[in-house]
Amino acid sequence: MPRSYLIFKWVVYSLCTLLLALVQMFVLNYVSVAGVIPFLPPMVVGVVASYEGSRASPVYALVFGLLCDLALAGAPAGFYTLAFTLSALAASLLAENLFSPGILCSFMSAAVCYLVTALGRCAVFLTRGTASPAAVLLEAGKEYLVTLPCLVLVFLLLRQVHRRTTVDY
Numbered sequence: 576m577p578r579s580y581l582i583f584k585w586v587v588y589s590l591c592t593l594l595l596a597l598v599q600m601f602v603l604n605y606v607s608v609a610g611v612i613p614f615l616p617p618m619v620v621g622v623v624a625s626y627e628g629s630r631a632s633p634v635y636a637l638v639f640g641l642l643c644d645l646a647l648a649g650a651p652a653g654f655y656t657l658a659f660t661l662s663a664l665a666a667s668l669l670a671e672n673l674f675s676p677g678i679l680c681s682f683m684s685a686a687v688c689y690l691v692t693a694l695g696r697c698a699v700f701l702t703r704g705t706a707s708p709a710a711v712l713l714e715a716g717k718e719y720l721v722t723l724p725c726l727v728l729v730f731l732l733l734r735q736v737h738r739r740t741t742v743d744y
């Protein structure tokens with residue numbers, strides 16, 4: 576793929592990610608279901624990983640995680656960078672080897688990203704001694720279920736980006 580196509584593709588992905596971050600910031604942060612606020616970033620990483628594979632998606636997740644670390648408070652430095660990079664790698668390997676790109680693949684990839692992020696949170700809370708792993712995993716599960724209806728929006732948006740910016744040679 577020519578370099579200009581790659582640059583265009585990742586600029587469009589970045590703009591869509593910015594749009595989804597704005598939805599998170601100005602809409603979802605004010606929605607609470609069962610005491611849980613939907614959290615889109617792991618889902619975005621999972622859907623991108625389901626389409627872009629194990630070479631490009633960890634790089635995307637690394638940059639997105641770095642930006643989340645800079646923008647979001649509460650997590651230790653580098654938490655989202657590490658969690659999103661590892662989860663993108665795991666989700667993309669799952670997507671490449673077990674599923675073809677689609678809604679089911681995006682569902683599974685997003686679940687992997689939430690699971691890796693939840694396990695990272697467990698490790699953080701265990702080192703701080705502030706919460707039990709069961710409570711953290713229960714909260715993460717509720718967060719995933721509350722965010723799950725947003726998968727349709729994220730999937731449709733990022734599928735269009737992938738379809739319109741990928742050139743087969």
